[in-house]
Amino acid sequence: MTNPQDFSTRAIHSGQSFDPTTGAVIRPIYQTSTYVQDGIGGLRNGFEYSRSGNPTRSSLEVQIASLEGAEHGLSFASGLAAEDTLLRAVLKPGDHVVMGNDVYGGTHRLVSRVFVPWGVTIDTVEMADLDAVRAAMRPDTKVLWVETPSNPLLKISDIAALAEIGRAGGAIVVVDNTFASPYLQNPLALGADVVVHSTTKYLGGHSDVLGGALALNDDALADKLGFLQFATGPVSGPMDAWLTIRGIKTLAVRMERHSSNAQAIAEALVAHPSIEHVYYPGLPDHPGHELAASQMRGFGGMLSVAVRGGEAAARKFAESTKIFQLAESLGGVESLIGYPSEMTHFSVRGTELEVPENVVRLSVGIEGINDLLGDIDAALATS
Ligand SMILES: *Cc1c(COP(=O)(O)O)cnc(C)c1O
Numbered sequence: 001m002t003n004p005q006d007f008s009t010r011a012i013h014s015g016q017s018f019d020p021t022t023g024a025v026i027r028p029i030y031q032t033s034t035y036v037q038d039g040i041g042g043l044r045n046g047f048e049y050s051r052s053g054n055p056t057r058s059s060l061e062v063q064i065a066s067l068e069g070a071e072h073g074l075s076f077a078s079g080l081a082a083e084d085t086l087l088r089a090v091l092k093p094g095d096h097v098v099m100g101n102d103v104y105g106g107t108h109r110l111v112s113r114v115f116v117p118w119g120v121t122i123d124t125v126e127m128a129d130l131d132a133v134r135a136a137m138r139p140d141t142k143v144l145w146v147e148t149p150s151n152p153l154l155k156i157s158d159i160a161a162l163a164e165i166g167r168a169g170g171a172i173v174v175v176d177n178t179f180a181s182p183y184l185q186n187p188l189a190l191g192a193d194v195v196v197h198s199t200t201k202y203l204g205g206h207s208d209v210l211g212g213a214l215a216l217n218d219d220a221l222a223d224k225l226g227f228l229q230f231a232t233g234p235v236s237g238p239m240d241a242w243l244t245i246r247g248i249k250t251l252a253v254r255m256e257r258h259s260s261n262a263q264a265i266a267e268a269l270v271a272h273p274s275i276e277h278v279y280y281p282g283l284p285d286h287p288g289h290e291l292a293a294s295q296m297r298g299f300g301g302m303l304s305v306a307v308r309g310g311e312a313a314a315r316k317f318a319e320s321t322k323i324f325q326l327a328e329s330l331g332g333v334e335s336l337i338g339y340p341s342e343m344t345h346f347s348v349r350g351t352e353l354e355v356p357e358n359v360v361r362l363s364v365g366i367e368g369i370n371d372l373l374g375d376i377d378a379a380l381a382t383s
Pocket of ligand 1 (some may be wrong): 079176
């Protein structure tokens with residue numbers, strides 16, 4: 001198929017041509033570890049062993065690259081496996097990393113507890129403050145790690161400006177695009193070098209599979225990442241890759257509904273007496289609203305609220321909803337609610353990444369909006 005332009009078409013067709021043997025519309029799950037050789041070294045289409053290559057994983061990698069407008073896509077067993085492989089490829093002991101001060105807690109844990117003991121140094125900064133980022137860059141800074149919208153406070157940072165700062169400083173600019181998904185935001189087009197996804201979230205979209213991905217244009221770095229994928233083995237299995245492919249096909253329609261539901265909830269909660277503050281980039285008084293409107297196609301399905309009444313009221317709210325289920329993770333069709341300071345962000349308690357104790361995070365699903373609003377109202381009435 002020649003390069004379709006529309007995102008939805010690419011999501012459904014890129015890398016997904018029908019099975020040539022049977023005509024099956026859906027490509028098979030190549031649930032195999034190895035491949036027969038036509039004589040020693042006679043590989044069919046290069047497939048030898050599934051750590052180095054599997055056709056189901058390849059289909060997903062083509063699909064993801066297409067959605068991010070990238071030359072290369074790589075699929076991993078989890079978002080953190082993708083991050084770990086990327087950081088191994090670009091860092092060595094003595095190098096410095098500059099990272100946003102409210103990145104995903106697991107990303108901070110990976111760098112501070114795995115890479116720092118190996119000899120890497122890290123500084124966290126407010127990514128929305130470009131002067132602070134410039135000041136944090138050092139001659140030995142090799143990675144500028146950006147997450148926007150950020151988690152859980154939905155801060156927006158300027159990808160194009162940060163890409164320039166990173167490039168001028170000789171660092172690789174990485175954007176964790178998990179919260180936006182490629183439907184809402186394409187960091188490579190704004191100048192970033194590498195996009196990271198936890199495909200566990202919106203790309204998979206159904207809370208049934210763990211996965212991660214990288215998308216990039218640089219051929220040499222892609223080769224190195226492919227080698228590390230082969231040499232260290234953090235690849236996605238065929239069944240997981242297939243579930244992710246299936247999820248991605250509906251990404252566009254899901255993101256539209258996630259965004260419209262979250263916008264409606266944000267607007268309702270701004271006026272709610274039990275809510276002190278709503279963090280959602282779709283609200284006109286959000287400090288990153290205009291920037292988000294310019295670098296994203298919509299504002300997404302994640303929002304956080306500061307509950308009046310402090311920690312106790314916030315906990316009560318998080319434990320009282322019925323449709324919003326209390327759970328880690330995000331990005332599925334079903335709505336989830338979380339208490340970051342003791343759940344997703346427990347590992348950063350006591351650091352500058354600590355989340356206020358009255359903050360509750362909502363991953364707004366694609367259920368009916370009236371049911372979601374009613375569920376929130378009833379839960380707030382108890383807190
Ligand atoms: C979940 C998440 C990750 C880690 O991905 P896993 O698939 O859980 O390993 C990284 N970044 C963000 C923003 C996430 O939400």
